[in-house]
Amino acid sequence: MDQLPTLNDIRAAARVIEGVAHRTPLVPAALDGDILLKLESLQPIGAFKLRGALNAISKLDDAQKARGVTCASTGNHGRAVAYAAKRQGIRATVCLSNLVPDVKVNGIEALGGEVRRCGATQDDAEREVRRLVEEEGVVDIPPFDHPNVIAGQGTIGIELLEDRPDLETLIVPMSGGGLIAGIAIAAKSIKPSIRVIGVSMDRGAAMAESMAAGKLVDVDELPTLADSLSGGIPGNRYTLQLCRELVDEAVLVTEHEIYRAMAALLLQEGLVAEGGAAVGYAAVLADKIRSAGPTAIVISGRNVDMTRLCDIAAGRPVTVGDLVIKPD
Numbered sequence: 620m621d622q623l624p625t626l627n628d629i630r631a632a633a634r635v636i637e638g639v640a641h642r643t644p645l646v647p648a649a650l651d652g653d654i655l656l657k658l659e660s661l662q663p664i665g666a667f668k669l670r671g672a673l674n675a676i677s678k679l680d681d682a683q684k685a686r687g688v689t690c691a692s693t694g695n696h697g698r699a700v701a702y703a704a705k706r707q708g709i710r711a712t713v714c715l716s717n718l719v720p721d722v723k724v725n726g727i728e729a730l731g732g733e734v735r736r737c738g739a740t741q742d743d744a745e746r747e748v749r750r751l752v753e754e755e756g757v758v759d760i761p762p763f764d765h766p767n768v769i770a771g772q773g774t775i776g777i778e779l780l781e782d783r784p785d786l787e788t789l790i791v792p793m794s795g796g797g798l799i800a801g802i803a804i805a806a807k808s809i810k811p812s813i814r815v816i817g818v819s820m821d822r823g824a825a826m827a828e829s830m831a832a833g834k835l836v837d838v839d840e841l842p843t844l845a846d847s848l849s850g851g852i853p854g855n856r857y858t859l860q861l862c863r864e865l866v867d868e869a870v871l872v873t874e875h876e877i878y879r880a881m882a883a884l885l886l887q888e889g890l891v892a893e894g895g896a897a898v899g900y901a902a903v904l905a906d907k908i909r910s911a912g913p914t915a916i917v918i919s920g921r922n923v924d925m926t927r928l929c930d931i932a933a934g935r936p937v938t939v940g941d942l943v944i945k946p947d
Contacts, residue, residue, distance in 0.1 A: 624773065629776070650900070656888065671770075687758070720846060789803075789917070792819070821874075844877045848895040884900055885928065895919060
């Protein structure tokens with residue numbers, strides 16, 4: 620097992636990604652005077668994932684780059700890997716389940732990534748990645764469970780506390796745990812008293828369930844507005860341990876609460892946010908997290924089907940799998 624990333628690793632990652640990944644703004648929310656929004660949705664690929672992909676790909680040697688890279692993704696990591704690989708002239712193959720929306724597939728292909736649709740779940744996509752690694756020698760860039768990826772995402776934690784040293788709580792979308800683990804390492808190394816809260820949808824929250832059980836838990840992948848948070852965490856080596864040690868609380872939100880948050884972010888905050896990026900805001904809006912002092916919510920991405928977002932903004936019902944979500 621490689622060593623878990625440290626604050627020094629995260630500071631090194633910040634130097635690697637500087638000038639490519641944006642230092643995103645931290646802006647006051649209309650929702651509450653103590654709430655600030657960290658706008659990772661403004662990254663060049665529309666999501667925070669660029670940080671980890673850039674850092675991980677920077678560590679490859681020439682022989683690895685020549686073989687190309689691959690990854691399993693729910694969309695945003697694939698876009699990040701395609702973007703980072705294209706900058707260095709590396710071939711990128713992105714494996715996606717059939718649950719990933721077309722808008723994310725199109726974004727990957729627009730960056731030159733080769734997309735492979737692989738079955739109904741993230742586990743199916745992971746199996747194709749393993750085949751590519753074993754049979755073709757391609758290098759896997761994992762979406763979350765890798766020290767260099769975690770360190771890249773952790774650069775957000777440094778920026779948050781440089782911009783607002785008085786922050787008392789960080790609210791972070793939680794899926795495989797790379798984002799929240801990296802942020803928590805950085806933030807708690809700098810300010811041990813800070814609270815870190817992870818938020819997931821209540822349909823297939825693999826990390827939240829695994830944290831509660833104290834071991835890896837298999838979950839059913841279900842269609843959700845928060846599609847970027849879908850997927851299991853099989854074979855986890857790093858992020859479950861880090862989340863259990865560093866995340867103070869895990870909160871789950873419903874599809875209806877995500878719907879309300881996406882609408883509010885657009886209509887009240889003027890922000891396009893995908894469902895997975897809206898979960899922290901949803902938890903606050905639903906009073907599942909009470910702000911106590913300066914609090915930052917990470918708005919992790921904007922890669923959403925705009926037709927669906929327009930329906931949500933207009934208060935029209937939307938269908939997710941067999942679930943019809945209606946406004947209040």
